[in-house]
Amino acid sequence: MNEHLQALRRAAKRAVLTIGCGVVALVAYFSAQGLRYEAGRLEVSYAPVLAPVTICDGRVNPDTGECSGSVVVFEAFTQTNAVCDGRDALVSGVMSKVRSDARYIDGRQQIYFGDPAGRFRRAMFEFEDQQDGTPTNRPPGVQDWGPWRLRGGCVTEFTTWFTSVEHRPWHGFWPLPTVTGPFPLPRATIDQGGSSERR
Structure with a gap:
């Protein structure tokens, strides 16, 4: 009877350990995905994929960089x-x-x-x-x-x-x-x- 109880305890410990490792692995996976997303969001804030552009419809002065014509801004x-x-x-x-x-x-x-x-x-x-x-x-x-x-x-x-x-x-x-x-x-x-x- 005592041996059966000991075996049952060992099996329960293994089950708890396995479940705990699974939970830790899931938490680590979703945390890594969240960090990847946040890293991408941070990169976009400094180097966006889409951004406004300004186009000079005329000549640009090479010394000052000023546009001698109209300026068009695209959002x-x-x-x-x-x-x-x-x-x-x-x-x-x-x-x-x-x-x-x-x-x-x-x-x-x-x-x-x-x-x-x-x-x-x-x-x-x-x-x-x-x-x-x-x-x-x-x-x-x-x-x-x-x-x-x-x-x-x-x-x-x-x-x-x-x-x-x-x-x-x-x-x-x-x-x-x-x-x-x-x-x-x-x-x-x-x-x-x-x-x-x-x-």
């Missing part, structure tokens, strides 16, 4: 058009990618209705500006984006949307997360016949 990511297509919102705009070493990670972009600093929920969306078989990584420079179809965007309770995207830097140690927005959503009223009216 990092802006929405220039938003319309309703039934219940869906079609949004498009202009972006300025400044890091050539940052490659878009396919499938790591999400769009949300709401505000990143407040209440939000994930949106269903389609990139209508991309065809099957075309590369999703954008070259550096100022370029158009969209239209992107945000399903139900014109009738959702939220009045804004934003996007979160990740890029892989040259070193590959962590992803670079970029959040842009919020941007206004167009509003639509649905009549009894099911058609929509743009506003």
Whole structure:
């Protein structure tokens, strides 16, 4: 009887030890993932993937660096058009990618209705500006984006949307997360016949 009790205690100790090691391993894994994300967020704050650019539409004085013509400023990511297509919102705009070493990670972009600093929920969306078989990584420079179809965007309770995207830097140690927005959503009223009216 005593031997059985001793064996049972040893088995219980091994089980507790195994479970404890598993819990420590899980905590270490998720802590490492959190640290990787924070390192990427910190890198983006000092070396962003998307950033405003200033272009001189004229001559630049080589001594002073002043522009003799008009100066055009492109923001990092802006929405220039938003319309309703039934219940869906079609949004498009202009972006300025400044890091050539940052490659878009396919499938790591999400769009949300709401505000990143407040209440939000994930949106269903389609990139209508991309065809099957075309590369999703954008070259550096100022370029158009969209239209992107945000399903139900014109009738959702939220009045804004934003996007979160990740890029892989040259070193590959962590992803670079970029959040842009919020941007206004167009509003639509649905009549009894099911058609929509743009506003």
